[in-house]
Amino acid sequence: MSDIDGYFQIRSDVLAYYWRGCRDKMDERHEDVLAWMIHEFDGAYVDPFELLMFCVVALGLCGSWSVSASSHLRSTAERIIFEFDSRLPLSxxxxxxxxxxxxxxxVLGIGMA
Incomplete structure (x- = not known):
């Protein structure tokens, strides 16, 4: 058993914050809600594999709504995949x-052969 959060747990946590942001920040632009949600997780995942999973989930939420956030998340995810030499510790x-x-x-087209 590993000491990292699993993909489903990270997705659940991110979606909970995203929902809270949408609920509590109804007068703000979607991009601002996304930026708030991403900021809430700043430094939460120091393990590169966890950070990759966070980026995948957050990128799925950003879609094309936030070019700057999508670009940052995608480049971070691709950098991590490159550092793992495309051999993610899926085990x-x-x-x-x-x-x-x-x-x-x-599906998200993140650079992984």
């Missing part, structure tokens, strides 16, 4: 989490 996750993470990386 740290349950099989269904690993499959979903890889699928999300592919």
């Amino acid at each position: 740290l996750l349950a099989a269904d989490e690993a499959d979903e993470l890889v699928s999300d990386i592919r």
Whole structure:
């Protein structure tokens, strides 16, 4: 068993903050809600694999709504994948989490061969 948060846990945490931001910041632009949510997690994930999973989830939420946030998240995710030499430590996750993470990386077009 690993000491990192799993993909489903990170996704759940990010979605909870995103929902809270949408609920509490209804008068703000979507980009501002995303920036707030991303800022709330600043420094939360020091493990590169956890940070990658956070970036994948947050990028999925950003879509094309926030070019600057999407660009930052994508470049961070791609840098981490490059540092892992495209060999992510998927064995740290349950099989269904690993499959979903890889699928999300592919669907989002994050640089991984």
